[in-house]
Amino acid sequence: MKSSLTRRLTRTLFFLIAATTATSMFIVEVFVYDVEDTILDLELKAEAEYFTEQLREGRFQPIKTAQLEAVFLPEGEAETLLPEYFRNRRLPFSQEVETGHTTLLIVGERLEAPDGKLFLAQDITIMENREALVQLALVSVAGFMLLVGFIVARTGARYLVRPFNKLTREVLNTAPGTSMPQITTDYRDQEFCDIAKAFNRFLSELEHHVEREKSFVKLASHELRTPLAVMSGALNVLEQRQNLTAADQKTLARIRRAMQTMRDDTEVLLELARREASEGDARIIVLKEVLQNTIDDLEHGHPDHAGRISVDNNNPELRVKTHPALVRMLLRNLLQNALRHTHAGVKVRVIENRISVRDFGSGLPRAITEHLSAFQEPSAITSQQSKFNNTTFGLLIVRLVCERLGWDLEIAQSDNEGTEFLIHVHNLV
Template sequence: MKSSLTTRLARTLFFLIVATTATSMFIVEVFVYDVEDTILELELKAEAEYFKGQLREGRFQPVKTAQLEVVFLPDGEAEALLPEYFQSRDLPFSREVEIGQTTLLVVGERMEAPGGKLFLAQNITIMENREALVQLALAGVAGLMLLVGFIVARTGARYLVRPFRKLTREVLDTTPGTPMPQITTDYRDQEFCDIAEAFNRFLSELEHHIEREKTFVKLASHELRTPLAVMSGALNVLEQRQSLSPADQKTLARIRRAMQNMRDDTEVLLELARNEASDADARTLVLQEIIKNTPLCHPSCPVGNSA
């Protein structure tokens, strides 16, 4: 079974909404990750430059707050003095590190004067939790958008196909004959107006063709039956005179059979042209009798001589 235009249009609109929603979600995800990269690449790098200046001026003090930790390890000292997430790092280093339920952005750089390793760690656990909450909210929004998109797609498809359905109903309700009512052309869209006008032109041509056919049937009914009636009357006159030889009587019989066949063919053709054939007009023909009563004649024989 073929799908309807409404279903295809609704499916297409829904797929477009799904693609738009997926693209929007992807852009939001990229933006969220870009925020993390910005913090890592810009804010912590700026903090690192600030503490480098303090180290050069000899005013550096280790920092440890709820969100930020800064540690400097001079050359020659053991890394065991450092927190675990700073140990065994190849410098320069910048990466997101997870310690249990805590997420840190860690930056490590080597200092030449004074010599040593500078590490910074920023706690982004709150932002990570917010990010998970944002992702959950985005998933809910995406589901709501898909539901709304499905409803909009079905409603929009029905609204867009409504004039097409109207045009289809008018075309299906059109019955060939005379006269044939014209379908309406008061559509809002020009394309539907063009289709309606083209169909109306077709109906006009079809109506004219039916009129010509009826005129032809009327003329043919008179012009074909009249000569046959004259020929039948002439044959009756010849038979009533009883002045024909046996050979002429055979020829006359052949002419009468041919005329009768022509009359039957004419009646059939006229009935087909009028489209008036019915069960009451049906007749049973015995093919064997027709073949038996049909005289055989070689193409080279005269018309009056039977084989």
Template sequence: MKKSTLSSRLYKTLFLMIAVTIVISLITVDLFVEDIEYNALNFELNADAEFFKTHIDNGQFKRWRTGNLEAVFLPSGADETRLPEFFRNRPAPFSAEVTVGNKTLLIIIEKIDNPSGKLFLARDFTILERREVLVKILLVSIAMIMLAAGFMVAKGSAKLLTRPLKRLSRDIQKIQPGIAMERLTRDYRDSEFVEIAESFNRFLSALESHIQREKSFVKLASHELRTPLAIISGALEILEQRRDVSQNDQRTLQRIRNATRTMQEDTEMLLQLARGKTAKEDFIAFDMVKLTIEIVADLGNSCGNFKGRTEVIYGSAELLVYSNPALVRMLLRNLIKNALMHTSARVQVQLGRKSIHIDDFGSGLPQSVVSQFSQVPHKAPGGLQESSFGLLIVQLICERLNWQLEIEHSGSSGTQFIIRMPDCGQDVSILPCGGLEP
């Protein structure tokens, strides 16, 4: 559903107000003119009635006619058939407009005591009525012109009023997040927009300070995490150089070396994620099948409960993917490990040419996590901020690789994650890319 803009809502409201004002004014003017016309004609007829009362002779029937006026005196008890038809069978007193054929008459009937009888007066004001129709047509024409002008004024006023808001919106959209962000200008005529710009600039300053602290933390964390890993690696090399360890101890040392190497890779990837960068040269073509089998073997060696429970299904012995292998390793490792931890049954990993399906047969994820996947787009940062650390890492990696992460279903029968990889096309240098190598 297309949402309305503030400008359209504003000009519609202004135009509606102008239209209502014009209609009310038109109705008021029409009622006022009709009232004045009616009262003026009534006043004239009453004056004529007073005149004719002085010309009634001895209570006899009498009739007067002029160009647009007709008056009749009917004595009491006389037959009304002598009256013109438009005077007959009407009560006294009487005052109203009456249409007779193509004429419009204003009729007044009064009782007279001396001599006893009724005085009938009718004034033809058809010409005035026709002029009134012309006046109404003129008023409606003027109202239509005013409505058209009101429409233009409303639309122009809406554009004028929303112009600084649109400018402010464009200036905000141009700002790129970073350490040194451009500030909004304050050269607005209205103080409200100046206050908004100042408030937003203060927010940018606070955001820059926060980003600077985060970068400083990442820099320090990088040193603190790498140092103990380097010490462990050095100690392993010394032990191997002594050549006095048993074969069982050598296998143990190899497990430690593998775990250390994995931790070094994970640390580097976490630092890259924290910095918000993934270097172009880190993208290479690698075999997804081989990588997945290695991850499953490492997980089985790291925990006896994981061993032999993961089934890897693939259509061909080699499936080349152009991406960052370290990030993909961390992604699959976290998803498969999460699946193994939430079920005691087997886990199935199905590798396709453009998607990866990871199925477990446990009790399903918490509803809060599932609802976050259904409500938040896969590219929205922080969509899993309340879930486990592993799933949060998975989402961040998918965002960085431009992959789509979805939960196909999750319930008492288990959970299925789907990772969708876009095709790189012919130009594998385009980043981010996570599709198949052509």
């Protein structure tokens, strides 16, 4: 499932806020450490200078208070006289040392007048404890900022996407037809206004295109029916003369049958083009009879097809309430497609409520199988008009007819061993 734009914006804004918060906390932490080290270093250096001056004037006395300790070790005396945390230090020395639960900042210097070692230790335990509280406060502030950042990111993302969602709903609610309402263009942002105006222009062009198609269908309906009516009348005249031989009458019957098939196919194609329902023409048919008539027509029209189609029917009494011409067109296109793709036989099976048509050719191109199996308009079988060959056009009609009948089209197999189409029949009687 694809992620929504709102979630993407929320994640992006929250990431930016989180990165800014983390950077700010890091800078504050570094600044606090730097200020602490600078203050302690400057304080102890000032104290060291003060005690050095006292030593030169002979007024120095060892000092140990609650926070500060100062000790001078004359040259030559043993370091055992010093507290343990002053011993064995390389001078000059400045470092933070922990002794038990106490944290000391120790500074040691070597003096020449008088000769010896001066050590200072400042108890910074209170400051260290305070620093822990400061860090806890920083973590709490960071957590609060992240919570606020998430709320701001979510609210901001919804606010930014609101006009886009509105535009999307208007586009999705626009149903194709001869009269499609224009979507609103009163958006605050110019980009959304431009998109809405462009879509409205597209709708206007689409309405004109649909209107032209309807006009064309009406004109084609008239132009196609007229010559068929003329041919039907001519056939009637020939029959009324009653001077035809038996062979001529047989040929005339074939012509009339082909003309009737052409008339039915014309009506079906016009109905498919108009996308109109044909409930009034639906009637109960025996699928076995329609299938056999379709096979007979193919064999009569193409003698080389004779005997190539085998039928295995385990449900010979299968009855369906549907449009006979549509079913005949569906079966004829499937069988013609199968016969084109192989020089061997074509196997037709009727299994319960399914019709299987299988050839033993090299299989369909992958692009055609993907488009036929996709949940989209059948016209997506090809996006380039130049690629509309006879096979593709026949399968397009198959898909269109299945959609009109409410039947399901499935490609059960398509590889180098052949292709098998499965038609799931509905509206059983």
